[in-house]
Amino acid sequence: MNYTDDGYAAMLLTMALSPDREEYARPLSTQEFRVIETAVKPSRYRRLGRLLDADVSGLMMELSLTEQEGLRLYTLLHRSMQLTYALEGYERGGLHVVTCYDDDYPAKLVKKLGEQSPVFFYECGDQSLMYKPAIAIVGIGGVRTGDDVRKAVETLVLQATQHGYAIVTGGEPGVSRAAAAVADTCGGTIIDVLGGDMLEYIHTDGIAERIAMGRALALSLVHPRTMFTVPHAAARNKLLFALSDAAFIFNTDGRRGELSILQNRYCRNVYAWDALPANRPLIAHGATPFGPKSQLDFDEMTIRWSAGNAEQLSMFDLL
Numbered sequence: 001m002n003y004t005d006d007g008y009a010a011m012l013l014t015m016a017l018s019p020d021r022e023e024y025a026r027p028l029s030t031q032e033f034r035v036i037e038t039a040v041k042p043s044r045y046r047r048l049g050r051l052l053d054a055d056v057s058g059l060m061m062e063l064s065l066t067e068q069e070g071l072r073l074y075t076l077l078h079r080s081m082q083l084t085y086a087l088e089g090y091e092r093g094g095l096h097v098v099t100c101y102d103d104d105y106p107a108k109l110v111k112k113l114g115e116q117s118p119v120f121f122y123e124c125g126d127q128s129l130m131y132k133p134a135i136a137i138v139g140i141g142g143v144r145t146g147d148d149v150r151k152a153v154e155t156l157v158l159q160a161t162q163h164g165y166a167i168v169t170g171g172e173p174g175v176s177r178a179a180a181a182v183a184d185t186c187g188g189t190i191i192d193v194l195g196g197d198m199l200e201y202i203h204t205d206g207i208a209e210r211i212a213m214g215r216a217l218a219l220s221l222v223h224p225r226t227m228f229t230v231p232h233a234a235a236r237n238k239l240l241f242a243l244s245d246a247a248f249i250f251n252t253d254g255r256r257g258e259l260s261i262l263q264n265r266y267c268r269n270v271y272a273w274d275a276l277p278a279n280r281p282l283i284a285h286g287a288t289p290f291g292p293k294s295q296l297d298f299d300e301m302t303i304r305w306s307a308g309n310a311e312q313l314s315m316f317d318l319l
Contacts, residue, residue: 005049196228
């Protein structure tokens with residue numbers, strides 16, 4: 001893939017080139033990157049890509065950095081050989097990197113996440129799925145999936161597929177895998193937003209075939225060889241919810257950032273399974289309850305989502 005110098009500089013500044021964080025300089029966080037991005041515009045550099053030719057003193061002077069900060073940026077910007085090798089390896093493995101400077105970066109991420117939108121992400125599969133309407137089926141591994149939950153997941157996936165929606169999941173065991181299985185049987189499409197282990201995941205039997213058939217897309221914010229962690233899952237949930245028109249949370253451990261997602265309205269139509277006590281805080285803060293006795297009418301729900309009054313009232317608005 002051909003990148004602009006702005007996109008290439010963005011990757012140099014923010015991308016981890018090692019799964020175990022063995023870096024000469026620590027890559028910038030999204031927040032740190034946005035600060036630099038803002039500082040570049042009024043400077044003589046004007047564009048991020050022009051930092052590629054900057055020296056340490058120029059970075060310090062133009063961006064008002066300390067010597068330590070200037071050295072960090074300079075070191076990150078001079079990882080071109082390592083980054084090029086990494087990108088070539090990813091391409092051979094079917095992985096691509098999309099940066100916020102690329103034309104195919106989803107506009108809805110910028111609209112929903114603003115300055116918190118990811119600087120880049122890894123992808124494997126049919127990129128066009130990101131532009132479809134989508135619902136998220138959300139749940140964590142290690143929680144028993146009862147018959148009522150499986151029936152609700154099946155109903156949602158079947159109706160969503162019939163209406164042309166993609167299914168967004170976290171790729172974890174439990175409801176995510178159950179949703180993918182239903183999508184397989186009914187010809188649906190899946191977007192898995194992963195919290196780690198991307199290279200292992202995309203080569204798993206069934207998932208690899210789904211990707212090869214153009215019916216699935218895998219996304220990740222972390223190095224493809226980085227192991228799954230709860231903090232990674234919490235970070236990826238912003239992306240997962242922002243890609244979705246509506247999200248159905250079946251279970252949570254309270255550590256995945258769902259309350260923050262509700263507060264910031266990264267997804268404006270959030271539903272929580274009311275038969276699970278752990279979901280009560282989500283319902284108390286604005287998520288719409290649904291449960292074993294709910295009648296999930298997709299036609300009615302989509303009308304509500306697209307209507308002007310679809311925006312849910314969050315309890316955070318009252319604080």
